Amino acid sequence: xxxxxxxxxxxxxxxxxxxxxxxxxxxxxxxxxxxxxxxxxxxxxxxxxxxxxxxxxxxxxxxxxxxxxxxxxxxxxxxxxxxxxxxxxxxxxxxxxxxxxxxxxxxxxxxxxxxxxxxxxxxxxxxxxxxxxxxxxxxxxxxxxxxxxxxxxxxxxxxxxxxxxxxxxxxxxxxxxxxxxxxxxxxxxxxxxxxxxxxxx
Amino acid sequence: xxxxxxxxxxxxxxxxxxxxxxxxxxxxxxxxxxxxxxxxxxxxxxxxxxxxxxxxxxxxxxxxxxxxxxxxxxxxxxxxxxxxxxxxxxxxxxxxxxxxxxxxxxxxxxxxxxxxxxxxxxxxxxxxxxxxxxxxxxxxxxxxxxxxxxxxxxxxxxxxxxxxxxxxxxxxxxxxxxxxxxxxxxxxxxxxxxxxxxxxxxxxxxxxxxxxxxxxxxxxxxxxxxxxxxxxxxxxxxxxx
Amino acid sequence: xxxxxxxxxxxxxxxxxxxxxxxxxxxxxxxxxxxxxxxxxxxxxxxxxxxxxxxxxxxxxxxxxxxxxxxxxxxxxxxxxxxxxxxxx
Numbered sequence: 001x002x003x004x005x006x007x008x009x010x011x012x013x014x015x016x017x018x019x020x021x022x023x024x025x026x027x028x029x030x031x032x033x034x035x036x037x038x039x040x041x042x043x044x045x046x047x048x049x050x051x052x053x054x055x056x057x058x059x060x061x062x063x064x065x066x067x068x069x070x071x072x073x074x075x076x077x078x079x080x081x082x083x084x085x086x087x088x089x090x091x092x093x094x095x096x097x098x099x100x101x102x103x104x105x106x107x108x109x110x111x112x113x114x115x116x117x118x119x120x121x122x123x124x125x126x127x128x129x130x131x132x133x134x135x136x137x138x139x140x141x142x143x144x145x146x147x148x149x150x151x152x153x154x155x156x157x158x159x160x161x162x163x164x165x166x167x168x169x170x171x172x173x174x175x176x177x178x179x180x181x182x183x184x185x186x187x188x189x190x191x192x193x194x195x196x197x198x199x200x201x
Numbered sequence: 202x203x204x205x206x207x208x209x210x211x212x213x214x215x216x217x218x219x220x221x222x223x224x225x226x227x228x229x230x231x232x233x234x235x236x237x238x239x240x241x242x243x244x245x246x247x248x249x250x251x252x253x254x255x256x257x258x259x260x261x262x263x264x265x266x267x268x269x270x271x272x273x274x275x276x277x278x279x280x281x282x283x284x285x286x287x288x289x290x291x292x293x294x295x296x297x298x299x300x301x302x303x304x305x306x307x308x309x310x311x312x313x314x315x316x317x318x319x320x321x322x323x324x325x326x327x328x329x330x331x332x333x334x335x336x337x338x339x340x341x342x343x344x345x346x347x348x349x350x351x352x353x354x355x356x357x358x359x360x361x362x363x364x365x366x367x368x369x370x371x372x373x374x375x376x377x378x379x380x381x382x383x384x385x386x387x388x389x390x391x392x393x394x395x396x397x398x399x400x401x402x403x404x405x406x407x408x409x410x411x412x413x414x415x416x417x418x419x420x421x422x423x424x425x426x427x428x429x430x431x432x433x434x435x436x437x438x439x440x441x442x
Numbered sequence: 443x444x445x446x447x448x449x450x451x452x453x454x455x456x457x458x459x460x461x462x463x464x465x466x467x468x469x470x471x472x473x474x475x476x477x478x479x480x481x482x483x484x485x486x487x488x489x490x491x492x493x494x495x496x497x498x499x500x501x502x503x504x505x506x507x508x509x510x511x512x513x514x515x516x517x518x519x520x521x522x523x524x525x526x527x528x529x530x531x
Contacts, residue, residue, distance in 0.1 A: 303485075
């Protein structure tokens with residue numbers, strides 16, 4: 001049992017509805033920046049998103065293409081495996097249902113590829129039926145590069161490492177292929193409500 | 202090696218107000234194995250509900266000092282530094298792990314010349330080196346270039362003024378007191394050249410401070426002709442808070 | 443140089459974590475980068491904190507080590523060749 005430090009409280013908020021806080025998490029008001037590498041600086045002019053792999057035909061959207069699709073603005077809570085949670089965050093983006101609706105596939109999984117060398121893997125059932133977006137706007141302003149701008153994947157029902165920043169490609173795969181953190185100890189699925197943080201959880 | 206990476210309980214023997222924003226904590230650490238100048242410790246704090254925070258702090262004291270002294274600068278919306286600089290008092294106990302870090306260290310028997318370049322609280326591990334240099338009566342050529350905001354932000358100001366055997370240069374980047382004859386700009390190549398020694402002297406350089414400071418200074422030293430292997434860097438990221 | 447000072451520490455700052463993995467202090471160990479050929483100390487590598495920690499080559503930014511901080515367990519993936527000098531005695 002670690003020594004309790006007299007008078008130390010830390011910075012987390014305690015006036016929150018515990019039903020909104022997954023096990024082992026604490027709520028913060030700021031938005032910590034975590035990353036596996038330096039912040040990429042992509043220009044919108046060069047930006048594109050491609051869905052490829054086990055599909056009938058790959059599909060690519062430019063920034064303008066993305067903006068022309070049906071947009072959703074929604075408020076959700078986000079949970080990081082490093083134990084902080086941020087409640088009532090507002091995002092605007094395109095649902096993955098819309099994007100995946102433009103390809104035909106029998107694959108069950110995808111790998112998200114991003115600027116930098118980051119990847120993460122997801123089951124299609126975790127990113128469909130209104131559970132995932134390509135998000136480009138946060139709290140009404142263009143998503144900051146530090147937080148994944150121009151656009152990131154957002155899958156708020158899973159730990160935030162699955163919401164891949166700087167996403168550029170979604171490769172549909174027959175088999176599940178562990179990504180950057182999933183390969184070094186982090187849980188393959190990552191449900192914060194079941195506290196699926198690490199292998200074996 | 203195992204004892205070094207185990208958490209141990211340290212007792213605060215005294216607190217020393219260094220500046221308006223910084224304080225030194227003097228720790229008694231049972232079975233402390235000793236350290237080298239430049240090393241640091243990890244400090245772990247645990248709240249009553251089990252919440253934990255960890256931070257790394259450079260050891261300010263010389264190896265010759267039986268106590269372990271950490272100097273902490275208060276970061277305004279930090280989580281840990283306000284606690285350490287305002288709440289902690291003599292008699293409190295904290296968990297420490299270390300000493301840690303073999304790459305950013307200097308021992309007097311390694312000799313000189315020694316070039317120490319610090320930005321703000323980056324002075325802390327360099328001060329351990331200077332205190333060790335003094336305690337050993339080393340005759341190694343030692344030079345310190347410190348970049349600080351204002352004169353009142355300079356850590357260990359009186360002690361630096363009294364140091365014999367080391368040349369101390371200070372640049373104040375946010376305003377100088379009346380009568381100040383020193384530099385008042387950011388560290389640049391010209392300043393480093395003026396502090397010396399020349400690259401041909403084979404100095405060992407230690408650069409410590411915020412990341413952009415460290416990287417700029419390291420680039421200047423390389424451009425002046427210091428070999429990469431002679432330049433040791435330690436970056437203080439903003440996660441120290 | 444990208445404006446990533448919000449993220450970047452170096453291997454020296456993570457020496458405690460590295461000591462957990464290596465059982466001693468590896469910050470002086472030299473790593474040869476397979477991407478750019480640079481030989482540099484682990485302590486000089488640039489560290490990024492995400493879910494776990496990523497250490498990158500100070501020369502080219504290529505990924506050198508990934509360390510998963512998984513409760514009481516550490517999981518490490520490494521590229522390149524690491525040379526550790528063990529002090530006599």
